[in-house]
Every structure is written in structure tokens, then in C-alpha cells.
Amino acid sequence: MNYQSGDEYLQDMPLILAGPMLQHTEPESVTVWLALQQACQVELKVYDTTNNGAVLGNYLFQGRRSTIALGKSLHIVAVTARSLDMYRLRSDRIYAYDLQFIHQADQNRQTLQQALCCDRFPDVNISYFAHQKPTFVLPPDHLQDLRIVHGSCRKPHGHGFDTLPILDCLIEENANQPRKRPHQLFLTGDQIYGDDVAEPLLWVSSMLGDALLGWSERLPVTQNKPGDVAYYTPKQLPPGHRADVVTHQAGFTAGLDNKRAKILSHLLSLGEYYASYLLIWSPVCWPDTFLQGREMMKTRKATKKWDRQVQNMQQFIHTLWKVRRALANIPMYSIFDDHDVSDDWNLNQAWCLRVLGQPLGQRSVQNAMLAYAVSQAWGNTPWQFAADQPGEKLLKAASDWSASQGTDIEAYEAIARYVGMPANNPHTNLPEFVLDGSVLILDRHPEALTWHYTVRSNCHEVIVLDTRTWRGYPAEKKPTAPPMLLCPQAFERQLSLPLQQTPKMPATMVIAPTNVFGLKIIDKIHNWQLQRDKVFATDVGDAWNINTQALAKFLTTLFEQRQKIVVLSGDIHYSSVVRLSFADNSRSFATESVLVQLTSSAMKNEETITRILHTRLKHWLLPEKIRHWIGWLNPPDMVEQKTSQSQRTQTKADWNCALEWIPRQSIQTPNFGTSPSWLMTPQQKAKNDQWQWLQQLMFWKSPWFQDGQEVVGVNNLGLIHFELTDTSNSYKVMQDSYWFSSWYPTQIVYSRFLSQL
Template sequence: MNYQSGDEFLQDMPLLLAGPILQHIDPESVTVWVALKMPCQVELKVYDTTNDGTVLGNSLLEGRRSTVALGKWLHVVAVTTQSIGRNFLESDRIYAYDLQFTNDNSEQTLQQALQSNRFPTVDISYFAHQKPTFVLPPSCVEDLRIVHGSCRKPHGHGFDALPVLDCLIESTANQPRKRPHQLFLTGDQIYGDDVAEPLLWISTILGDALLGWEERLPVTQKQPTDVAYYTPKQLPPGQRANVATHQAGFTAGLHNKVDKVTSHLLSLGEYYASYLLVWSPVCWPVTFPKGKERMGTRKASQRWDRQVREMQQFIHTLWKVRRAIANIPMYSIFDDHDVSDDWNLNQAWCLRVLGQPLGQRTVQNALLAYAVFQGWGNTPEKFAKGESGEKLLAAAQDWSASQGTDSAADNAIARYVGMPAINPHTNLPEFIEDGSVFVLKRHPEALTWYYTIRSSCHEVIVLDTRTWRGYPADKKTTAPPMLLCPQAFQHQLSLPLQQTSEIPVTFLIAPTNLFGLKVIDWIHHWELRRDKVFATDVGDAWNIHSEALARFIITLFEQRQQVIVLSGDIHYSSVIRLSYADTSSDFAAKSVLVQLTASALKNEETITRILHTRLKEWLLPEKIRYWIGWSHPPDMVEKTARHSHDVSAKHLVTLHSQPPREPDWNCALEWIPRQKTYVSYFGANVPWLITAKQKAKNDKWRWLQRLMFWKSPWFQDGREVVGFNNLAFVHFELTPSNSYKVIQDLYWFSSWYPTQIVYSRYESELVPNHSLFKS
């Protein structure tokens, strides 16, 4: 099979290039997303089951929708069911679904659409009937199971942790109260920057083939003789640093990090291809060219071959990822790498990137790909007839049909994905005022990426902290922003919280951490003083902008006393508990926020592996931290070891409130300790993880593991974070005091026996720690 000839390669592919992916579900509707190589009408049927999911029953919900032609070989649809009569889905029951594909009077079943000569058998179900299944969230909080994770880079170090989800579902597939109910991906599902050279090679060829045409990427002509555009193939792997940094303005390559942008995604086809490649094994080539055939130097050749090995391991377990996300509702939100590193980090980034034609085009391409591959399934109602999403899909079809020449379609895409207006005189993005900050100006019909999910036992409020940032109007353009501007606080937090108050558990999805390691805070403040804000993502941390964090805490605790935050982004996992006390109640703690962090799915680093060990707690242990705060206007300040635990420390009050005012509230932050590591009941020795050849090699050198002190279970049992690739499994227990305890089990691959899945448990009661406020 010749991967270089895209058309020939795709002709040999099965009808289904990616999917089915189960997305938004509720008692009245089910949404399933698929990517096909041919236009089809897709019919979705949802069935009741009996005998613990083994026997199909009656059809309860049905829906059909035609695919959207994103390119010659790429036709995508998220089909949503409507109820038949008054059939509604219930908790604690297993349901199955099936798909039928109709094209030019020919029909294919789901199994037929999955198969080809290269893929003669595809396992997409956990039952003999071979239908994907799912369950709705349960009626009791004690039975609720949530899975989350972030940051999945195909060539990142270590094994991909997302296939562990397949193990979790498989082991409980016939138990509706024990199998995972929802999956939340909290950012960096793909990487627009920091792309492996072999991955860009694939993405470019596949992307152009999917579209059936080559995109003309605009560049700035400084001289009349300069080229007006590049095609993706004219910007080969390893040679995009100058264009990405100076023509598109991206900051990922600044501060001696040029390797991050040498293979940056730019074209629409490349972003489309990246999604197909991270969710399905179908479009990957059987073999890769050798580094010496593609690269000009020995070092570059070795890097290519190393990245190929990493991706081959990634591909080896993709079948488990594909099966898992067909059998659990998957919800997502973007972070920065889904577009490019530091996306909308501060006002300077917006002016630098969105003020250049290639920067605008690339961001728009990334947002369109996100809308079609993720946003559609998250909020299918926004893509219904007459809505902005449907108009976006029509514009995307027109843009592709014109081979990228229809300016009206281009403008429509920009409008509906929320690209900011560009000032015709300055060619810079326009901002509008929102209180004391500037916000990117967008069209009123632009899609919004935040949303809320509710069941009888929980609610999930998913935030968009990337496109609704507030940039300080009275500070320099590199100043850290409010991650949510005032109007975003109202629409994304206040209104959803006011809609109901009877939900037992409230989850909040915040792609970036509210609180992190103390050493990271030090680094951020140090880099901010040096104005090196693009070096360490200064501005993405909530506590860099104290007024915004204070407003966030106040807004939450005005409506809820118990909040669980799910976040990722930082390549390590942990659990933190924040106890909150209102000064009007004699400092009696009354509210609690528990932050559950899970990262990375596949992007562990040397520093995170060190943080994972006991060395971190020996050298830099995380201590209890205290803040005092004011509500009008919102602000907060951390108390250091020099300050008394008396929250009315006079010098703090005088410094942070003029005229001096007593604080309205205080809060205390503690790190929940990581418990001893255990081997998972399904992970003693997993045969699917590596090839037989790799296993033989591992077994040969297994005796050496015992001589490596730093790989021993004892040394790896740090008390604060999990720094290896991991996946989080969240569940609850009812305590004797009739309150809930939230438990986060983090699954990762042991260092002492790499084909072993282990887990580290964190437990935190959903009540504030009153002892932290005692004198």
C-alpha cells in the first residue's frame, strides 16, 4: 500500500475512517459521531437490552442525518436520535445502539462499515451481539463513575494511558452501576504545535487527500517578489519554524524552543487528519519511511526514527481507544495545544498571531476542526436546523467545494467559530471593553464552546477559559489575563449555578488548574517579573490574577457549598482541598472545593517523573497555604510564613484594601496525600500493551529493574503527585457522618515492571477541614 498516493490509500480504507464515538446522551436523545470516506445518510437506533446487556430488546430511539462533505474523502456527521412515542432512557440500565449507512441505494451495516482487507475484523463491542453499549448516569451519587484526562501527544514519552479506559469498561460492561458513565477530556486532545516530524508527514499527505485539494496558506509579502502563499507540501516536516514563528506569529518556538514549531500544523486538512489519527487506527500507514530517507542530518534522522517508534507504540493500542469511546459518552473542551501553544495567552499573543494572515488562517482552521470533530457532539442542539452550528457546517462544505476560494464561505466560517473582527486600518484584532478588561470582539452568532450537563445525581459545568479571557486595559499587553472576563463569569458560572440548587454533586471542568505546586507559582511570578511570559505559560494559572481567582471562588460559594473541579494541562495529577470560611460566621468553615487533576494521558516528562517520587516530598514538600479575601471588589492575598494565622493581619489588610477593611472571608489549601500504590485487578500483566518482540526484550532485561533504585516501588511512592502518564477514575463513598467522600484512582504504568497497570488512590471528604482555621 503506497501512502504517498492519498486517493489510492483511501480507496482501500473501510467506510468508517473514525468512530463511532458516543457523545452527548440524556434520557431523551443520544448522539453518535462518525467520519466516513463517502457521503451517506446515517441512521442511528438505540435498543433496550436484557440479561445484563447480552440480549437486544426493542428499538427505543431513532435518528438519521446526512453527512457533511468536508472534503472529497471526508464526510462527517453527528447523528442525534429522537424518541419514538414516549420512550425515555433510564438510569441503571444498559442500552445498545446500531448504525446503518445508505449511499446511492447501497447499504452497509456498522460491522460492514468497519471492515476492509486491512481490517477484516474490528471489535467495537463488549458483548456477543457486537453492538456498542452505554449507560446513563445513575440515580445515586455513590454509583456515579467519572473518567477524565488530558494532554495526549502521540509521540509523547511513555505508554498511552487512554486504553486503560477500555479495561475499566470491559471489566464492568454488564454492571450498569459500576461501569464508567462519562468521559471528560479536558484539553490538548491533539497538538497543533510540538508535532512529530513523521506525524506531520502523515497529516499533510492524508489531509490533502481527504480534502481533495491543496490549501493556499497566505503569507505576508514584504517584497513584491515574495510568494503570496504556500501549500502544505511546500512546508515539509522539520522546516516550518521560520514560517510558524515569523509569518504566523506563534510563540511556541520562542525562548530557545524552536523544535516546538518545526512541524507545526497549519492547514485545515492537517488538523482534520490529526483528529482521525488520534482516535482511530484506520488512517495510519502500515510502515514509515526511515529517517535517513527523509531527513538531511544524522541527528534529525535519529530523531525521526525515535518518534516513529513512539508512534508505533501509540498505534498498537489505538484499537482499545476506539472501542472505549464507542461505549461511553465522551465530552471535551480545548486547551491551548488543540490550536497552538499559548493560544490567547495574553493580549500580546492575540495581536502578534491574529494580526497576521497565516496566524488568522491557522487559528480558524483549528477552531473549525474542533467544532466539527468535538464541539458538534458536545452540544448537538447548537448544530440543529437554523442554528449557528448548521450554518457553520454549510459554510465548511462550500469552502471545501470551492477548494478554498469562496471568500463568503471563509468569512462565514470565521463568524461562526468566533474569530475576532479584524480592523481594516490596522489589520489587528478588535477588542471590546468589559468592565476593566478588553475582550476579543466576535460576531453575536458565534458558537459558544462552554456547556452544562445534568443528571439526577450530578451536574457538570464545562468552562471555556480560552476564548473569553479578559485582558487588563490598564496594563501592558503581556499582563496575565482574567481567564474568564466579567460577562463570561455571568454566562458560564453564575447563570448555570442559578438554574438549579437541588443537584447533589457539582463538577466544574477547568482546563487549567485553579491551584498548583508552590514551586510553579514561584517560577510564574519570577518569569512575569522578567517579562518572559511565553516561556512557562505565565498567565494560564488562575492564581496569577488574584482578582479573577477571588471572583471565581466567591461566585461558586454563593451558590454551592461543595464543588469538585476536574482539570488537567500540567502533566502531573493530584488532589487538593480548599476549605472556605466566611468571617460573618466566626470563621466556621462552611464550603469546600476539591480539585482533581489528571494529566497527562501521554506526555510525561523527566521533571514530572521526578515529582512523582519521594524526592519531591523530601526536598520541596507542599505545605498548607492560607489566603484572606474581600468580596467587593473581589480580591485575595496569600499569607506567608511571616504572617500570623490571624486573618485580620493588619499589614495585609492595609496593603490590599484602601481604605483598610477587614477581610470578608478566608480559605486554606491542603494537598491530599497519595496512598500506597496497588496493582490493578486487570493490570497484573497486560498482553495487549506491547508486541511479542518488545515483551521478549523487556523480559530479557527484567532482572536489571531490581538494581535500579529509582525505579523501585518504594521510591516511586511519592505522597503528592502522579507524574507518569495516567487516567483518572472518580467515584464516591458515603461516610458514617452522612457526607460524601470523593475518590480519585489514577491508573498508570509501573516503572519497575512496565507492562503492569497500577493505581494510586486519593480520598477527600466533601466537607471543609475546620481544624485549619483553629488558632
């Protein structure tokens, strides 16, 4: 199927373009997100089950909501079901849900199975049971039974196999065991890549986006002289030819410092951002075949690149059915990081001035944030999208903007208000900043959506931070200075208040999309680049420990309220576990506190350097040693100490801490891990079989050499669980990082990291 006309190919699509995706789920309510190609009223029912999920019982919850028309053929809804008689769902039980669709045009009804299927997709399976209904379980009452999955950085054309389909294996293996199947999924950033886009993916996204909207957006550009073009449509900016426009007209920094190749096919239009979410969650909107490189590209090099990327896309699409089924059967929560908009998004004040001061940059950022709001944030925080709330007002503005085919200025300005875009100064056309203590923050409307939120159960709480839109930029330093990732009022709203709202839980988890602590060599590179003012080359300012005042504030804010903290993070394209022990000298905190950082990255974006870190070579050449810091409370700050200095100077500080890397245990193979038949396309399998004899001769491909001690540097997915160690409620936290072996035959294996809390 090739994209010629939107009406032609949409006729071959089922009603459901993406979803159902189970999202915010708690004892009182269940929310399911869907993208449809026609306007419908959607009815959600939640059922009890018996026989360990195999038999449907009575329905317990019910809810209805009409879709929002975001385009001629794009109608999105997050429908929430609740009990009418105050019934609460319980842990240790399997529940199922079903959906009905009432078409607004003719009032015809469709079942869930009818809405999933069409001639191209005659058989769609999103269940693990014979009744064909998706199921879920709530978090358990006891921490040792809790199973949390997390991951980040999923680029469709990234190197290696996509690891998110492994989640489907984890659920399927224990689908009828409520204490063993995963209870929640947290995606911690870079769910899509707005900047680093494969040429074939942009080709699909542009065509699909225009078809879904039913119109083509006119993207504003700066006119340097009267005869210059004032607008571009997406089709006028074809794949592989966007670098100059993206860098000079939009102001994006992703292509600076010799990284031009990263932005050749940057997303810009609203339709492209909408389409990207449908394409990463579902196989429905992908074409059956792609055009060949010689039909699209002019040079031999570009042709080869296109064909190589097409192969990567086809491998990604091949396993999307497992991703779709998994996301229908586990509550999924997410938060953005920079690539959901563009690399370096809000990195520092210089980025904000450079991008948000350009009409095209401002438009593209707003498009990305609107797409995130309707595709992810709606399901994360459905209460913000209830009647008369900012989210509902945003949905109406988005619908009006599309209905006017991008001409309703009032609707556009309303979208800007509700997604939190700063106003521009009328004299300079630069974004407005306001003071928050000693730092500057982007100004925003009081009714703007909040992207942070908290998820709680009987045994754990998860505080999800927004470290992108509430940054504090140093007022007295140059615009490229590293920011506070949370400004003072953000610390209060996102950390202090949630920690104070509930009594101490058995487990407190904090999601920090960018790493709190990373490899020491990376810290050295960041500091070196900062001295050279090359901050955009390696995201200098995204790591918490570049701004020591902000890191000190982060640690002390946590330890004022909790003794045991688990931080979930991603961003850096490797998996690891580090343990921070915190000691108080001022008696302001508990005498002994612990923070364990669990990192899971990337789901699909391994790199040459991370593959080297993955092996024993990293531990031989650059082992991670214990690091020490001393810190102060007023004002908050901390300084790293050499080991020889630690004992002598720590008594002069208010607190001190030590950081150690937890080694990963030897690899293990799960029951479903041996030669998974679903993994490779026929072309990929034939290629691997052809070169299998050579792979076996490569020393660095051997299981022994690949079994490094500190990180998993290939694509991975993290499963977190806890172990009760004694009767004093002391726990160990474990992260099983699942990855695909590089030896033959290919296996799914996992490396276990184990740390005392």
C-alpha cells in the first residue's frame, strides 16, 4: 500500500487506528485511550473474572465519552469507567474490559473485535485468554509482590531489536497469576523522536499526518526580504532536506556541532507529530510496502541509506503486534524528555531564546506539546481533561484549530495557553521569563496543564517529575549556564507536597527522566564541554550533578521526608543500578538514608559506545569506583571529595554521601527467551543465518565477553521487584534488565542488579 490519497488508503483501515491502551488505573477508575478514524461515542465496561481470568463475570465499572475530532480522520478519546455504587477494585484479582463504539454519523454499533479488524487485519489478538478481552491487575498489597516495568528511548530506526515487545512475553508468561504478572509500566522519556527521524518514517508521517488532518499545515518561516516564501507545507520539506530550515528557521540545536545528519528529516507539522504516536503504538497505519531508495533519493549514498532504514522499519513493524497487545493489558504511564519535542528541548536559556523566538520553532514546539497532551498526558492525568478543566478546553481548542484548517488564531492562542507555551515579548519577539527566587523560569498561563503527577497504591507511590518545562535558569550567568532541572516552586509542587500528602509508604519511587548519577567519564566530558561552551554537543545541563545546588536540593528534599528512595531513570542508552548512602551530620534527617537509582535505557537506540560499555572491556579499562560528596543545607550545595579527603572534611559539612555501582549478576535466560520465533522478519533471519558461521568466530560476540559487570549497554527493558530480607521490613530492590543476546542463536536474556534498600 502506497500513500497516494488519504481517502484511498483510509478505506483499508479498521476503525481503531491505535489502541486500546490501558492508562491511569486505580481502585475507583479505569482509563483507556484510543485513536479512531471516525467520530464515535465510546463505551467502556470493566468486568470481574473467575478461574484466574479465564471466565468473565459481572461488569463492575462503566463509562462513556465521545471522541474529539483532531482531524477529518483522527478522533481521539481517553474514556474513564467508574463504579455507580462506590465499588472498589481489589488487588490480587484479574479484571477484564470491553469497548463498544456508537458511530455519531449513523448510530451504528461496533464491538471491540469488529473495530480492530478489517481486510488488511482480519485477525487481531489483544488478549491472553479465550474470551478475547484485554485484562489487567492492580498493584498488590505487599511490596514483595509488586512488579514494575520501565524503559525509555525508543527510536524506530535505532540499532538493534525493539525490546518493548518483551513486555508482552512477561505478561503472557504469567497472565493468569495476578501476583506475578507486571502491574504497571512507566515510560520515562523519548517515546518518540522528533529530531532524529529516518527518511522513510518522515515520508510516512507526512503523508499520514495530512491524511488524518484532512488538510496541510502552512508552517511559518521568517521572511528576510519581500520575495521570500512565508510558509511551507510538510510536502514542500521532503525527507532528507530539512536541515537548513530546522537549524536556521526553527532554531533547533539538534544539528549543531557536526550533527547535521540528525535533523535531515526533523518533524515539524502537527500532523507529523500526531502520526508518530500512531506509528509507534500500532501496526495499523504503516504501509505494506515502502518505495525504494532509487525512487526517493538522488544520490547513491542517500539511496543506500534509505533502503537500510526501510529494513530497520520493517523489523520494527514486525513485532508491533506484541507491543499493541501488551499496552492493552497493563496500566501505562509516561513522561516526556527532550526528543519527544526535539533534542535539547529547554536545555538552557539560550535554547529557549533561540527556538521560541522563531515563528517556526515556536510552532513546532507547540505542535509537539499538543500531540503529547492528547496522546500521552490525557491518559496519565484524565482528571485534567474532565468537564471545565484545562484539558477539556485544550481539546476544544485543538478541535477548532483543525476544523479551521489552521486559520483560527483564537484557537491557536488557546492551545498555547493550555500547553504552557510562554508569551513572546511584543518588542523583541523573544519568550518571556519571570523570576522564581534567584532563577528565571518560562512564563506560562495559570491554567496551563501540569505534566507531573503521582501514582499511589497500598504498597508504593510513584512521583513523576517534569524536568523539562519547570527549569530554573541562572539569572546572573550566561544563557548557556546549566539550569536547575526543577525551579524552587517546582521543588515545592512536584516533590515536597506529594511527599507530605501521604504517610510513608513501603516504597517511594521518583521518576527523573534524566539521570541523577551517571558514569564518571560522562561527568568529566560534560564539565570539559561546559568550559568550552559546547553545551549542545552532549546535552550539558541535563544531568542533575552538573548543577550541584539543584542536586543538593533534590537529595535533601527527598531525605527530609523519606529514608528509602528508588529513582527510576532513562535517557542515557544503558541500564544500570547505583546506590547512594546518605549520612546526616546536622540531625536534620534520619541518621541513615538510602537512594537507589534504577536506569533502563534504551528500548531501541543502542550505540557503538554503549555496546562497548556493555562488555567486560569497560570494567577492565574504566571501572566505576566509590564516589564521595559532602553537602550543606543553607544554601543547598555539595562538593565531590577525593577518598583521601573524605574522612577529614565530612565533619565540617551538614551531610555526606557515598555512591557505589551495583554489579550485574551473570546472565540468565527466561522460559520464553530461547530462540523466539516472533522476533525476526524472514529477511532478517536469512541474513543472520548467512553470517552465523562468521559471528561464531568473533571473540567480542561471545557470551563471556558480553557479560560485563556494570551496565547493560544494548537495548533493554527493566523489570523491578522487591525481596523482603527480614522481619524488620527491610527490602532488597532488584532490576532485571532484559536484552537480546548478540550470539547465535539469538536469545532473550536478563541481567539482575540487586541492591539493599
